[in-house]
Amino acid sequence: MSLxxxxxxRLTTLAPVHLEVINESSGHGGYFPGKESHxxxxxxxxxFNGLRLVQRHQKVYAVASDLMSPGRIHxxxxxxxxxxxxxxxxxxxxECAHAPKA
Structure with missing residues (x-):
């Protein structure tokens, strides 16, 4: 299964009413077809009701923590x-400063 x-x-465990996951890897340095890093x-x-922004981010990181490791999501x-x-x-x-130049 892809990253x-x-x-x-994992994000569906947060019961989202709207969810978008965009692979932005192609806009970053070291990209090659199929790379999943950004x-x-x-x-x-x-x-997220009643939570500050940092607490919302912590909830997202908590469900994605095993994917946030070297060689996976950067x-x-x-x-x-x-x-x-x-x-x-x-x-x-x-824009990424190290993005591949067209």
């Missing part, structure tokens, strides 16, 4: 919302 699929599986996740869940951008906050889109990711 992306494993990440999706992900952006958008999670909208009632599980970077994880987290956008965690409660349904009342979700506006239908997340911020764009910044």
């Amino acid at each position: 992306e699929q494993q990440l999706i599986e 992900f952006k996740v958008v999670v909208v869940s009632n599980e 970077a994880l951008a987290i956008h965690a919302y409660v349904p009342e906050e979700w506006q239908g889109q997340s911020p764009a990711s910044p």
Whole structure:
């Protein structure tokens, strides 16, 4: 199973009403086809009610902890919302300084 699929599986334990997992690996240095190292996740869940941003991130890291190891997920951008906050889109990711040049 791909890292992306494993990440999706773990994030579903947070009972999301909206979930996006975007593999952004191709925009980073050392990329080759099939590499899975950089992900952006958008999670909208009632599980985050009453939690500060850092606590929301801690919940996401807790369910993905076994995927965050050398040779697996190197970077994880987290956008965690409660349904009342979700506006239908997340911020764009910044360009990587070491991204492959076209």
